[in-house]
Amino acid sequence: MAQASVTETRQSSWWHRNQQQLTPWLFLAPGILFFLFYVIFPIFQSFNLSLYEWDGLGQAEFVGLYNYDELYYDDAFYTSLKNNVIWLLLYLLAIPAGLFIALFLNQTVTGIRLYKSLFFFPFVISQVVVGLVFTWFYDPTFGILNVLLGAVGLPPMNVLGDENWVTVGIIVAGLWPQTAYCMILYLTGLNAVDPEQIEAGRLDGAKGWRMLWYIIVPQLRPATFIAFVVTIIGALRSFDLISVMTNGGPFGASRVLSFYMFEVALSEYGFRMGYGAAIAVVLFLIMLAFIAYFLWSMYKEERAR
């Protein structure tokens, strides 16, 4: 008995005292290590690489800020940047659209589950398939869009071949699944809306838009926040649709930063790792602005509680 207590005190010395603090770190350790190695480390690597000129094969040559200087004079870079901004703005339409579809579907009718799944369907389909479907839809010779335009007496248009329309055309394709995603977020949010508050609002004479704006929407704040985050990130990640629908064309008019980076550094004709890294750094800084905002507003919310 005495022996056991001696071992116990010896064992309990350091580990026992700090167990409470250490355990979470031990559990977190694998995650943190992977995050450091696969996310944080490559970020600094990209920063470093953007100061070099390197074809991915031979010797890297240090060129200082030359790559950034070149970005400054690169028309294609500004086209991509402009398209990124258009993507960010128009893609946000998915949030109100998702909200209205969710409100519409939030009722008890026979078979409502089926309707809900049908509306959710585009989000399940791969982006590549969405891209292909819309490419055929827009096809200037065989596509249904021009048939429809013709039926209402409008001239035919080549959406994906016109440098002014192409980005909008791709975004519309992207909105289809993204709206479904926002819709599902809001549907879950609507389940948590407090019926008593609605009741109270109704007694005070709130109806229609006022009811929506002052009673429902504030209660959906968490859902709106998540929808906003995923939509912004989705807009900045837009790559597969562009790759499938236009391959960046016509003459580079539909490129965004992520696609341009891929083209410059990794595609068939790309051998400029340093330049690609410089574009990646710019894209990272844009994303950082949003991420910082999200973190800040989450922090604020925690404090308010």
Place this chain on the structure above:
Amino acid sequence: MRSMLKTSVAAFAMLAAAMGAASADGLTGNLKIFLDTSNPAPRATMEEMIAQFQEKNPDLTIETTVIDREAYKTQIRNFLTANAPDVATWYAANRMRPYVEAGLFEDVSDLWDGTELGENLASTKGAMTIDGKQWGVPYTYYQWGVYYRKDIFDELGLSEPATWEEEKANCQKIIDAGKKCYTIGTKFLWTAGGWFDYLNMRTNGFDFHMDLLTGKEKWTSDKVRQTFANWRELIDMGAFIDNHQTYSWQEALPFMVKGDAAAYLMGNFAVAALRDGGLTDDQLDFYQFVEITPGVEKAEDAPTDTFHIPANAENKENAREFLKFVASADVQTWINDGKHLGQLPVNSKSSVDQDKFLEQGFEMLSSNSPGGVAQFFDRDAPAEMAKVAMEGLQEFMVKPDNLDKILDRLDRAQERIYK
């Protein structure tokens, strides 16, 4: 065990030598082959060819990996540096330069210098040479030219043109009949590169064209402007199908199959696709791109596909034997025939299959291309320049008025890329 194996190999080699058989007999060890021939017909051909090589070398362990043709173009950089195969497919000329300069391809000049094989492959030696050394062997090439609907030409009373004036006169009649002269799909840009290759080689000649693509001539020069002026004549006539910037080259095929467009400037691989589309050999025919500036020697595009040995390969001797086998006259004859690749053999001792397009192409390349043989726009120019330039060509085809802006841009790109 090992020495026994060695002696048996030696004995076998001696036996083989005594029998006067090919030296490729009886290889042992491993051979890892990476192929980009992912389309059905080339894939089957390659597999058949490798099976033959296996049959000749029953003790050799061959491992073949077929990678999607487009994906291969980006993956090659990874697998040449890490985990290199013993044999890999690629393309000739400037397209192999980055890997040669990075020391990732093996120098195989020993297969070329003073050998019978080298003599038989002489026509493609230039395209395989960088810094005076050869870096691989070709296995197939194909001609480019104008494939046209003979039945439409007959119906409109047209004949194969030989000069630029005749070409334009033909085209005008086709347009008057409510059709387009040429189908093309420029979504992936390179098809526009083909048009520029021909227009520039016919307007200014092969040497000027090569100087332009290797950065010795300026894009804003008057000669280049003349090429674009010629091109613009066709564009202003409405010779090309509308909305070509939205189509791939395959998506542009139906216009010709349905008879909405009369001709297609393409590589010979289009023939198989057009036949699949339902056109018979009576409806289809071929002519060499017409003369534009009288007196300029005609030159042709004939892209060459190649086999290389990565510098990091483990079984280079086996790989060399495989390269010799691929380029040998017999193998060249059958893999390029109409039932297999349907292209032209590179070995001068091979025979060309009985196919009217292959025969015409072979005839054209061997006797009617005195100016020289180019690889293709994006294989002769450095990759980066090719990309920027082809984008400009596509823009020009859609918006010819932007020409000045485009040429200025290309000039700037040229200054940066060729340092």
